[in-house]
Amino acid sequence: MNIYDPQPTMKPGEARCPGPSTRELILSDGWDVPPELIAESYQYLGDEDIPFERYISQDFFKLEMEKLWPRVWQWACREEHIPEVGDYYTYDVGYHSILVVRSAEDEVKAFYNSCLHRGTQLRPSDSTGSVQHFRCPFHGWTWNLDGSLKEIPCRWDFPKVTDEEFKLPEVKVGRWGGFIFINMDENAMPLEEYLGPLVQHFANWPLDQRYTTMHVQKILPANWKAAQEAFVEAYHSLETHWQAMPISANLNAQYDVFSERVTRFLHTFGYPDPSWTKPQTEQEILEQMRLMPEGAKVPDGMRARAFAAEYLRGKLGAERGIDLSKCSDSEMLDSIEYHLFPNMFLFPGIALPMIYRFRPNGMDVDSAIFDLLFLQPLAPGEERPEAPEPYKVDVGTSYADAPGIDAWLGHVYDQDTNNLEMQQKGFKAGKKRAQTLGNYQEIRLRRIHKTLDLYLNA
Numbered sequence: 001m002n003i004y005d006p007q008p009t010m011k012p013g014e015a016r017c018p019g020p021s022t023r024e025l026i027l028s029d030g031w032d033v034p035p036e037l038i039a040e041s042y043q044y045l046g047d048e049d050i051p052f053e054r055y056i057s058q059d060f061f062k063l064e065m066e067k068l069w070p071r072v073w074q075w076a077c078r079e080e081h082i083p084e085v086g087d088y089y090t091y092d093v094g095y096h097s098i099l100v101v102r103s104a105e106d107e108v109k110a111f112y113n114s115c116l117h118r119g120t121q122l123r124p125s126d127s128t129g130s131v132q133h134f135r136c137p138f139h140g141w142t143w144n145l146d147g148s149l150k151e152i153p154c155r156w157d158f159p160k161v162t163d164e165e166f167k168l169p170e171v172k173v174g175r176w177g178g179f180i181f182i183n184m185d186e187n188a189m190p191l192e193e194y195l196g197p198l199v200q201h202f203a204n205w206p207l208d209q210r211y212t213t214m215h216v217q218k219i220l221p222a223n224w225k226a227a228q229e230a231f232v233e234a235y236h237s238l239e240t241h242w243q244a245m246p247i248s249a250n251l252n253a254q255y256d257v258f259s260e261r262v263t264r265f266l267h268t269f270g271y272p273d274p275s276w277t278k279p280q281t282e283q284e285i286l287e288q289m290r291l292m293p294e295g296a297k298v299p300d301g302m303r304a305r306a307f308a309a310e311y312l313r314g315k316l317g318a319e320r321g322i323d324l325s326k327c328s329d330s331e332m333l334d335s336i337e338y339h340l341f342p343n344m345f346l347f348p349g350i351a352l353p354m355i356y357r358f359r360p361n362g363m364d365v366d367s368a369i370f371d372l373l374f375l376q377p378l379a380p381g382e383e384r385p386e387a388p389e390p391y392k393v394d395v396g397t398s399y400a401d402a403p404g405i406d407a408w409l410g411h412v413y414d415q416d417t418n419n420l421e422m423q424q425k426g427f428k429a430g431k432k433r434a435q436t437l438g439n440y441q442e443i444r445l446r447r448i449h450k451t452l453d454l455y456l457n458a
């Protein structure tokens with residue numbers, strides 16, 4: 001049997017790629033790994049086609065603005081974006097704009113970014129900075145960092161204004177893993193409940209002990225859902241990342257649905273894809289992995305993957321002053337990707353330590369803002385350095401141009417996002433007005449749409 005054969009005797013969702021599973025590969029490394037890493041949790045969720053309208057319709061987009069974004073927890077920034085009292089960060093999604101501020105040493109508050117006089121934004125969209133208070137640029141109404149009213153020029157003219165009623169309206173704030181989340185819904189469930197299984201999984205990989213080393217931002221020419229869905233499956237690798245198949249096992253990736261809001265995929269690096277049948281030596285694998293200095297030789301009887309992971313444990317451990325001796329080959333090397341509904345991706349691995357966020361670009365249904373961050377572990381006792389400014393990559397420019405990004409990885413991101421413009425246009429051009437998904441490999445995409453419906457239909 002090969003990857004092109006159907007498996008007609010299986011129930012829908014039961015078929016798997018021929019060859020070893022990701023779990024078997026990870027166990028064959030011989031490391032003790034956290035039980036969460038090798039947990040499997042697939043659910044068959046039906047096989048109805050998903051209409052293209054969901055990606056191109058202004059009405060659908062408007063519905064998301066009204067019923068999705070104001071009611072979900074979404075991360076606005078990292079703690080290291082606002083380290084000092086008075087530091088603020090504006091987070092925008094569509095027409096929503098939220099002002100996040102460190103109002104006291106260990107207190108973060110968030111407010112609607114709109115003046116209570118005549119509505120002007122208190123701070124511009126997409127801005128960060130440090131203030132002693134929020135003073136509206138139009139007539140100078142001013143609020144303290146905790147949202148209490150400080151002063152109103154010519155207050156004699158506003159007898160109806162009371163301090164109590166003219167506090168800045170607050171938005172809920174939640175903090176987890178070094179991230180600051182906001183939720184505009186006054187009745188929102190607590191963040192911890194929303195995160196659900198993510199909390200237990202990431203107890204193994206505490207992201208509050210990491211800091212942002214790189215932040216790249218790019219506008220992508222597709223609806224925010226299509227943009228993120230380019231990253232929720234490894235099925236596209238065979239066609240899109242053809243160069244990686246000798247060293248990256250994609251078609252046997254593992255897909256998990258842990259809750260309505262948390263899904264994961266997991267695939268190994270340093271093992272060939274099941275579709276790659278050409279024989280190759282461990283030395284040839286090592287050279288294509290491009291992780292080690294030229295001339296490195298895999299010792300007899302050792303796998304390239306184990307050798308590369310061992311090298312990185314020593315190198316990164318020494319560079320950063322951290323102990324990676326207990327970190328398994330999988331946690332060192334693999335693509336371990338969690339998704340938190342609606343738009344956050346978290347990679348707990350060491351060599352691939354990314355965070356993604358996808359959101360609408362203003363009110364344009366056809367484009368999205370993609371934030372790509374790298375989070376590296378802090379040495380014990382080390383304070384988080386301030387976060388770098390986002391480096392903005394123009395549409396049509398390679399991610400490899402961003403300073404500090406590995407060129408090979410940059411080109412992989414180019415491959416991922418180069419299809420998007422054609423997909424967004426194809427949504428509008430098709431006679432068949434819906435997409436047909438793989439039961440297993442595209443289950444995360446289906447889960448996202450089902451959860452989206454829970455919000456839109458509520």
Ligand code: FES
Pocket residue numbers: 115116117118119120136137138139140141
């Ligand atoms: S609109 Fe803000 S002070 Fe007038």
Ligand SMILES: [Fe+2]
Pocket residue numbers: 230231236237240241412416
């Ligand atoms: Fe990809």
